[in-house]
Amino acid sequence: MAELYELDLSSASEGLKAGKFSPEELFDSCWKRAQSCEKNIRAFITETEDFAREQLKNSGKSSSIFDGIPTVLKDNLCTQGIRTTAASKILGNWRPPYDATVWKLLRESGAILMGKVNMDEFAMGNTCGNSAFGATRNPHDISRVPGGSSGGSAAAVAAGYVPFSLGSDTGGSIRQPASYCGIYGLKPTYGMVSRYGLISYGSSLDQIGPFARTVRDLQLVMQLLAQHDPMDSSSFREKNPDFTHNPNVNLKGKRVALVKEFQSFTLDAPISDAMKHVEKILEDEGAIITEVSLPIISKYAVACYYALAMSEAHTNLERYDGVRYGYTVQDAKGIKEMFERVRSYGFGSEVKSRIIAGTCLTEPSRCEEYYVAATKVRTLIAQEFARAFENTDFILQPVTPSLAPKIGEVDEDEMKGYETDLYTLPVNLAGLPGLSFFTGYAGKLPVGLQLIGARWSDPELLNAGVVLERRLGSPKIADGGVE
Amino acid sequence: MSELIFTPVIGIEIHIRLKTDTKIFCSCSTNTDVEPNTHVCPVCMGLPGSLPRLNHQVVEKGMLAGLALNCTVQPKSLFFRKSYFYPDLPKGHQISQCDLPIVAQGFIEVHDANGNLKKIRVNHLHLEEDVGSLHHSASDGRLEGAAISFVDYNRSGMPLAEIVSEPDVSSAKEAVEYVTTLRRRVIYSGASDVELEKGMMRFDANVSMKCSDGRWGRKVEVKNMNSFHALERAIEYEIKRQKKIMLSGGEILQETRHWNDAKGVTTASRVKEFYRKFIVEPDLPPLIIDQAWIDRVTSMMPEMPDVRAKRYVQDYKLPQEVADFLTDVKDLSDYFEACVKAGANPVRAAHWVRTEVLRVMNEKQIRKVADFGISPETLTNLIAKIDGGKLSTTQAKEVFDYMSANNCGIDEAVKACGISEGGVAGNMLEEIIKSVIAANPDVLDEIKSGRDTKGKKLKFLQGLVMKEVKGQAKPQEVSQTLEKILNA
Numbered sequence: 025m026a027e028l029y030e031l032d033l034s035s036a037s038e039g040l041k042a043g044k045f046s047p048e049e050l051f052d053s054c055w056k057r058a059q060s061c062e063k064n065i066r067a068f069i070t071e072t073e074d075f076a077r078e079q080l081k082n083s084g085k086s087s088s089i090f091d092g093i094p095t096v097l098k099d100n101l102c103t104q105g106i107r108t109t110a111a112s113k114i115l116g117n118w119r120p121p122y123d124a125t126v127w128k129l130l131r132e133s134g135a136i137l138m139g140k141v142n143m144d145e146f147a148m149g150n151t152c153g154n155s156a157f158g159a160t161r162n163p164h165d166i167s168r169v170p171g172g173s174s175g176g177s178a179a180a181v182a183a184g185y186v187p188f189s190l191g192s193d194t195g196g197s198i199r200q201p202a203s204y205c206g207i208y209g210l211k212p213t214y215g216m217v218s219r220y221g222l223i224s225y226g227s228s229l230d231q232i233g234p235f236a237r238t239v240r241d242l243q244l245v246m247q248l249l250a251q252h253d254p255m256d257s258s259s260f261r262e263k264n265p266d267f268t269h270n271p272n273v274n275l276k277g278k279r280v281a282l283v284k285e286f287q288s289f290t291l292d293a294p295i296s297d298a299m300k301h302v303e304k305i306l307e308d309e310g311a312i313i314t315e316v317s318l319p320i321i322s323k324y325a326v327a328c329y330y331a332l333a334m335s336e337a338h339t340n341l342e343r344y345d346g347v348r349y350g351y352t353v354q355d356a357k358g359i360k361e362m363f364e365r366v367r368s369y370g371f372g373s374e375v376k377s378r379i380i381a382g383t384c385l386t387e388p389s390r391c392e393e394y395y396v397a398a399t400k401v402r403t404l405i406a407q408e409f410a411r412a413f414e415n416t417d418f419i420l421q422p423v424t425p426s427l428a429p430k431i432g433e434v435d436e437d438e439m440k441g442y443e444t445d446l447y448t449l450p451v452n453l454a455g456l457p458g459l460s461f462f463t464g465y466a467g468k469l470p471v472g473l474q475l476i477g478a479r480w481s482d483p484e485l486l487n488a489g490v491v492l493e494r495r496l497g498s499p500k501i502a503d504g505g506v507e
Numbered sequence: 508m509s510e511l512i513f514t515p516v517i518g519i520e521i522h523i524r525l526k527t528d529t530k531i532f533c534s535c536s537t538n539t540d541v542e543p544n545t546h547v548c549p550v551c552m553g554l555p556g557s558l559p560r561l562n563h564q565v566v567e568k569g570m571l572a573g574l575a576l577n578c579t580v581q582p583k584s585l586f587f588r589k590s591y592f593y594p595d596l597p598k599g600h601q602i603s604q605c606d607l608p609i610v611a612q613g614f615i616e617v618h619d620a621n622g623n624l625k626k627i628r629v630n631h632l633h634l635e636e637d638v639g640s641l642h643h644s645a646s647d648g649r650l651e652g653a654a655i656s657f658v659d660y661n662r663s664g665m666p667l668a669e670i671v672s673e674p675d676v677s678s679a680k681e682a683v684e685y686v687t688t689l690r691r692r693v694i695y696s697g698a699s700d701v702e703l704e705k706g707m708m709r710f711d712a713n714v715s716m717k718c719s720d721g722r723w724g725r726k727v728e729v730k731n732m733n734s735f736h737a738l739e740r741a742i743e744y745e746i747k748r749q750k751k752i753m754l755s756g757g758e759i760l761q762e763t764r765h766w767n768d769a770k771g772v773t774t775a776s777r778v779k780e781f782y783r784k785f786i787v788e789p790d791l792p793p794l795i796i797d798q799a800w801i802d803r804v805t806s807m808m809p810e811m812p813d814v815r816a817k818r819y820v821q822d823y824k825l826p827q828e829v830a831d832f833l834t835d836v837k838d839l840s841d842y843f844e845a846c847v848k849a850g851a852n853p854v855r856a857a858h859w860v861r862t863e864v865l866r867v868m869n870e871k872q873i874r875k876v877a878d879f880g881i882s883p884e885t886l887t888n889l890i891a892k893i894d895g896g897k898l899s900t901t902q903a904k905e906v907f908d909y910m911s912a913n914n915c916g917i918d919e920a921v922k923a924c925g926i927s928e929g930g931v932a933g934n935m936l937e938e939i940i941k942s943v944i945a946a947n948p949d950v951l952d953e954i955k956s957g958r959d960t961k962g963k964k965l966k967f968l969q970g971l972v973m974k975e976v977k978g979q980a981k982p983q984e985v986s987q988t989l990e991k992i993l994n995a
Contacts, residue, residue, distance in 0.1 A: 102556040115555070122549050124556060221556040227789035257560050257791050335786050339588045342599020343553045347658065359656075363592055386786050395786060 028053035030501055033187040033241040034269075037089045047083035047092030051076060051136055054094045057504075058138065058185035064166045064505030065183055067176040069099045069157045070107045070140040079136050089244055091134030096180045098173075098191045099140040100147055101232070102221040103127055106137070110223045111145045111155035114344045114370025116351040124221020125253045126190055126232050133248060138186055141176025145372045146341065147194055147225040149173050151431070152201065154374050159431060162204060163502035164468050168428040171201030174235070178205040181235045183504035188236040188245055192222055194229045195329060196423070196448025199460035199474055202235055204428035206462050206470025206499045208489065209235045210242050213479050214455030215260045217246075218253030224340040226333035228258075229452040238498055239461070239489035243267040246482065265483050271494070273487040276310035280475075281416035284315050285322035289443045292426045294466030298473055302420065302463060305495045316412040316419065321450045324401050326442055329449040331385050331398035338382025344370060402453050409454040413478035418488060422447050423460050423474045447474065457482040459489050462499045470499060512719040513753065515746045517676035517712055519685060519738075523668045524637070524707040525568040526699045530664035531636050532559030532602065537666070539705070543659035551636075551664030553597030558790045561586075565634060565666040566609065566794065570804045572668050572698035573610025573632045575811065576689065580801045584609045584633075586788040594658050595639040602788050603635035603669075609794065615692070617684040619677065627685045628673035637665035668698070674713065679742040683735050686710065691812055694837050703734060710738045714745045716753060724749050724759035729773055731766045741766040745773055815840060823853035833857060838876040839865075845883030851890050859886060863904065867911045880914045881907070888917055902926050926979065936972075936980055940989050943971045954993060965989070 028050050031039060039045055055073065062068060076094065083092040097103065100110045102120035109115045123131065131137070144154040152175020153159035160175045162168040163183035170179040174191025178201035181189050191198045193211035202209025210233045217232045224230060234245035247267040253259045282303075291299070303313055346352035346366030353369075356362035371379070385394040412419070424444050451458040459475045475492075477485035527537055533550035549557035570580050585607040588600040613629035639660040670689070676682050690701045690708060701708050710732040716724040729745055732738045744766075749759050764773040810818075812834040819830035834840045839860065846856040864879065864886070873879050889907060892898040898906065902924070909920040944951055947968065954964050965986075972985050 100556075102554075108555070110555070118555075120549075120554065120556065122554075122557075220558050223555040224790075255560065256558050336789050339590055339600050339786055342590055342592065343555065343597060345592060345594070345599060347594045348552060348597060349554070359594060391785075399787065 027057070027184075029057040029184045031187060032238045032498075033089070033093060033236060033244055034238070036093055036187055037091075040084075040092050047080050047136070050092060051080060051094050051138075054138065054184070054186055057183070058180070060506050061163065061183045061185070061504030064161060065163050065170075065179050066158060066160050067096070067141045067170075067179045067183070067185065068139045069109055069111065069142050069155075069176070072106055072137050072139050075106060076136045076138055079131075079134075083134060083136070086134040088133035088248075090130060090248065092136060093134070093188075094136045094138045094186045095130065096139050096141045096177060096186050096189045097124075097127060097137065098143050098177045098189070100143060100192060100223040100225075101127055101140075101190060102223070103137065103140065106140065108140065108223070109156070110147070111143045111157055112370065112372065112375065113156045114351050114366070115349070118350045120221070122221065124232075125218035125255060126249055127221065129248055129251075130190075141180055141189070143176055143191075144173035144197075145375050146223065146337070147173040147192060147197055147230075148337070148374050148378055150196065150200055152176060152179075153431060154372060156372060161431065161505070162428050163504045164206060164470060165428070166505040167430055168469070169204065169431050171204035171428060173197040173201075174209075175201045175205075177235050178202050178207060178209065181205070181237060182207050182499070182502045184501040188234055188241050190232055190234055190245075192225075192230055192232050193452065193458075194225045194231075194333060195445070195452050198233045198235065199423050199448055199451075199458050199472075202460040203423040203472025203474075204470070206465070206472065206502065207235055207237050208239055208242055208462060208493075209233065209460045210246065210482070210486065211451065211458045211460075212246065212250065212482050213260075213457045214452075215258050216265070216457075216480070216482060217249045218251075218256040218259050220253055220255035224336075226336040226452075227340060228336060229329075229333055231452070231455075237501070239486055239493045240269045240271075242459075242489070243269045243486050246486065250482070260480075262480075265480070267483050267486060269490070270487070271490065273490050274309060275306060275488060275491050278311045278418065278488070279314050279416040280306050280311050280418045280420050281314045281316040281412065283322075283419060283421055284317040285319060286421060286443075286446070289446075290425060290440065291422060294427060294469075294471045295422050295425060295473075298463040298471045299420070299422065302473055302492065302496075305492070306420070309491055309495070314416055316416055318408055318412060318450075320401075320404050320408045322446065325405055325450040325453060326445045328398045328401040328405065329445070329453055330381070331394050332402060332453070334378050334382035335386045335395045335398070336382070338379045338386070341371070341375070341379055346370075405450060406454040409450070409456060410478070417477070417481075418485070419476040421474050421476070423472050424448075427466060427469045427471065451476055455479055457485050459485050461489055461492055461496075463492075463496050511754070513746075513750050514717045514719075515677055515742075516674045516715045516717055517678075517682060517742060518674035519672045519676060519682060520711040520713070521670040521686060521689065522709045523572065523670065523690075523693060523699050523701055524705075525565055525572065525634075525666040525668055526697070527562060527564045527568060527666050529562055529564070531562050531565045531634065531666040532664055534562075535664065539661060541661065543657070543661060546661045547663070551597070552660055553599075553663075559602060559788070561791060561794065562666065566796070567804055567807075568666070568698040569609045569632065569634045569668055570796070570801070571696040571808060572670075572693050573613065574805060574808050575692040575696035575698065576610075576613035576615060576629045576632060576670065578610035578613030578629060578632060580610050580796055580804075581608065582796055582798075583607070584794045584796075586634075586791045586794070587785040588788050589635075589785055593638070594656065595641050595660075595663070597639065597660060597663055601636060601638065602791070604633035604794075605635070605785060608633035609796070615672075615685055615689050617676075617681050617688065619681065625675075625681075627675045627681070630671045630673050632668050632670045635667050635669060637662050637667050639663040674715075679739045679746070682712065682742050683739045686735060686738060691835065691837070695809055695812055697807075697809060706733060709733055712738065712742055712745070714742060714749065716746070716749045716759070718753055722753060724753055725761040727759060727761070727773075728763045729766055730763060730776070731768075733768075737766060737768050740768075740771060741773060744771065748773065812837070812840070819853075819857075823847065823857070825853065825857055829857055829861065832861060836876075842876045842879075842883055846887050846890075849884045849887040851883075851887040852894065855890050855894070856887070859890060863907055867908070871911070879911075881910050885910065885917060892917075898926070936984060936988055937992065939975050940968075940972055940985070940992055943968060943975060944992065947971070951993075965993075 152172035177189040177191035182205035608631040611631035816830040
C-alpha cells in the first residue's frame with residue numbers, strides 16, 4: 025500500500041472517516057516525509073509539531089472533511105500564538121493575538137497545522153529566495169527555485185508534506201509556484217476569500233488561495249473558504265458559490281480564447297508544446313477555441329500594476345516602526361533614530377526598493393502622473409477583460425514562458441521578464457480568478473498552464489480544471505531530493 | 508499719508524469627537540474612563556493583517572453634524588491613507604476622508620463688527636480616525652527630548668469629524684462666535700456631546716493678513732488650541748504679530764506655529780511639518796449614501812436652536828432674550844420643554860428654569876441638567892401649587908431648595924418645611940378659633956359687652972389665631988370665621 029502521505033485530501037479524509045487509519049498515523053506519515061525532505065527543500069520557517077499534536081488530541085470530533093488533515097500556511101497568514109514572520113526580520117518573533125479568517129475556518133474544521141512556510145519577504149518576489157530565512161528549493165530539482173512568493177506552500181504540497189496548503193497571490197504568487205512545482209493552484213476572484221489576517225502587500229490585489237495535487241481538493245478548500253466575512257470590507261456578500269465536485273463535467277460548447285497580442289511571445293518548447301496539446305484536448309472535449317484581443321492590457325498592465333502595488337505596499341509597510349511589536353532597538357536616541365534603525369535593519373533590500381518606489385510614485389508632485397493615472401488605467405483594464413469575457417468563457421495562456429529556473433539564475437532578457445509579468449499581473453488588476461494547472465513533465469520538471477475566468481466564475485473555472493485533469497492526468501509526488 | 512488698514516483673513520479647522528458606542532473601524536468601546544491600552548484590538552492597534560471596517564453609526568453621526576452645519580450630504584465619498592510616522596499613529600497612516608468628504612458646502616451665521624449677520628462658509632466635514640495619546644517624561648510635555656514616552660491606544664480609532672471653514676472669519680470675536688454656534692448646533696443634532704473639558708473639540712486656525720496697500724501676508728497655521736478662550740487669544744496674538752511684521756516691512760513666513768497657552772504666545776513649530784501623501788484606502792470600499800438613507804437621517808434631525816427660540820417667542824410668548832438664553836444650552840432647553848409638556852405655564856417655567864434651577868446647579872456645581880435631581884414633572888407640580896394658591900412663592904422656593912438638597916418628593920419637602928399646603932382653613936380653622944376664644948374668656952366678655960367699639964380686642968384675637976396657625980391662614984377667612992362664631 026502507498027504511504028499515507030501520498031494520499032490527496034479527499035482520499036485521506038475518506039480513509040479517516042472509514043477508520044482505515046487514525047489522524048495520528050496520517051500526521052506521523054506526513055511529518056516523517058516532511059522531515060526527510062526538509063533538509064533539501066527548506067520549506068518551513070516555523071515547524072509546529074507540538075501545536076499539531078495538541079490539535080490531534082481533539083481530532084475525530086468533527087464531521088468536516090478537513091478533520092485530522094495536516095496542512096501548512098504561508099507565513100503571511102496570522103496564526104494566534106504562533107510566530108508569523110512574512111519572511112521578514114522586522115516582525116521578529118511576533119506571535120499574533122488572532123487568527124486569520126482562513127485559518128480560523130480550517131482550524132475549526134479540524135485541520136492540523138504542521139507549520140508556517142517560506143515565502144519571499146512580504147510576498148515581494150517570485151523565487152521564494154528573497155526571504156530572511158533563506159531560499160526554498162524545488163522538490164522536483166533542488167537546484168531550481170520553487171517559484172514565489174508562495175514557494176513554501178507549493179513545495180510542501182508537491183513533496184507530499186501535506187495534501188493541501190494556502191498561499192496568497194498579488195501578481196502571480198500562487199499560480200507561478202504551482203506551475204513550477206507541478207501542482208494545482210487557484211487565485212480566486214478578489215473578494216471571494218477573506219483577507220482578514222493576511223499581512224498585506226498590495227491590498228487591492230492580494231488574494232488568498234489553495235494549493236493541492238488534485239482539482240477536486242481545490243474545490244473542497246474553496247467550498248470552505250468562499251464565504252462572507254464581516255471582518256473584511258472587500259469580502260463578497262452574495263450567496264456562497266457551489267464548488268461541489270462532479271467528475272463528469274464537460275466543456276461542450278464552452279469558448280476558450282487565446283490572447284492575440286501574446287501569440288508573438290517566445291515560449292520554452294515544453295510550454296508551447298503544452299499549449300498546443302491542451303488546445304487539442306479542449307477541442308476534443310467539445311470546446312471552441314477562439315481569440316481575444318487585449319491591447320490596453322498588453323501595453324499598460326505591467327506599468328499600472330507596479331505603480332499600484334508599490335503605492336499600496338509602501339503604505340501597508342508604514343506600520344513596522346518598532347513601537348508596538350516585532351523587531352525593535354532599545355538604545356535609540358530619539359524616535360527618528362529608532363524608526364530609521366528598525367526599518368533599515370528589519371527590511372530586506374527588495375522590500376526597501378519597493379517602499380522607495382512606492383513613496384516616489386505617490387509623492388505629491390508625481391502622484392497625479394503615476395499613482396492616480398494607474399488607478400484610471402486599472403479601470404480600463406478591468407473593462408477590457410469584461411468585454412473579452414462577453415465573447416469567451418475562459419482565456420488559456422501560460423503562467424510563465426519558461427520552466428523553473430536554477431537558483432541564482434538571472435534572466436538577462438528584459439523583454440522576457442515583461443512578458444512573464446503579462447501572464448499573471450493583469451488577472452490581479454481586474455480581480456479575476458486564475459487557475460494554474462499541471463499538464464505533464466518535461467524531463468523531471470513539471471509544466472503548468474493557466475486558465476482565467478470572468479469575475480465570480482471560480483466554480484466554472486475549477487470544473488474546467490476537472491476536465492483538464494481527467495485528460496492530462498494528476499501530478500505525482502515529487503521526489504523531494506531524497507529518492 | 509493715509510493710515511494702513513489690515514484685514515485679518517481667517518479659516519478655522521475643527522476636530523470634533525462623534526458620539527458613538529464603538530470606534531470608527533472596529534468594535535472597541537469609545538468609553539475613555541478605563542486603564543490605558545485596554546480598549547484596543549488588532550484593528551485599532553494596526554496589527555499586521557488587520558483590516559478596517561466602517562461603523563455605520565459614525566456615518567449617521569457625520570451626516571447629522573453636517574446637516575447641522577447646513578451642509579449637503581455627498582452620495583459618494585472615499586477614504587484615503589494620510590501617511591506620516593509618529594508613535595501614536597499605529598499604521599503609519601491615518602485613514603481620513605480628506606479629499607472626498609461625506610458632507611460639503613454649508614455655513615454658520617455670525618455677527619460682524621457692525622452687528623450684522625454674516626455667513627461663514629463651511630467647505631466640508633469629513634470623517635477620520637483619531638490617533639493614540641502620548642505621555643512624555645520631558646518637562647515641556649513634548650516627544651523631542653523626552654527620556655521615556657508612553658503611548659495609550661485607547662483613543663486610537665475614535666471617530667472624528669473634521670470641519671473646515673472657508674477663510675471668511677475676520678476677527679477673533681467672529682471666530683469664537685463661529686465655533687460657539689457650531690458647537691451648539693452639533694450638540695443639538697445629537698452627533699456629539701462636544702464636551703470641551705474632555706478634549707472633544709480641538710481647533711486649528713489659518714491666519715493671514717490683507718493690507719490696504721495691496722500686500723497679502725502668507726498663511727500661518729496656528730495649532731494646539733483646545734478651548735474657545737485659547738482660540739480667541741491665539742488669533743488675537745497672531746493678528747498682532749503679523750500686523751507688526753507687515754508694518755515694519757517684513758515678510759510673513761508660511762509656517763506652522765504652536766500656541767503656548769501658558770505663555771500666551773505662538774512659536775514656530777520645532778518639528779518640521781510631516782511629509783504627507785494620500786492614496787485611496789484600498790481596504791474600504793467607497794461610501795455610498797443613497798437618498799433613502801439621507802431622508803432617514805434628515806428626518807432624525809432635531810429642531811435647531813434658532814428655530815426653537817423662534818417658537819418660544821411665538822408660541823410661549825417669551826421675550827427674545829429669554830428664548831435665546833434657554834436655547835443656548837440644549838439640555839436646559841430640553842428641561843424647560845419637558846416642564847411645558849407636563850403642563851407648566853411657559854412663562855413661569857422659563858423663569859424658574861433660568862433662576863432657581865440654574866442657581867441650584869451652580870451652587871451644587873452640577874454640570875449636566877440630567878444630573879439635576881428635580882425632574883421637570885416635579886417642578887411643574889410645584890409651579891401648579893403656586894398657581895393654585897396652595898403655596899406662596901416664598902414657600903415654593905423653600906420646598907424647591909429642600910427637594911434639591913435632600914432628593915425627595917414635594918409632599919415630603921412640604922411636610923419637612925412645616926408648611927401645610929393652602930394654609931389652615933374651614934373646620935380646622937373653626938376649631939382653632941374656638942379654642943383661642945375658650946382660652947380667653949375675659950376678651951370674649953369685653954367684646955360681647957360692646958365695649959370694644961374700635962375692634963381692638965377683635966384684632967387681638969385675630970392675632971392670636973394667626974400665631975396659632977403659624978400665619979398659614981388667609982386673614983380674610985380668619986376674620987370672617989371669627990365674626991361668625993362670635994355672632995352665633
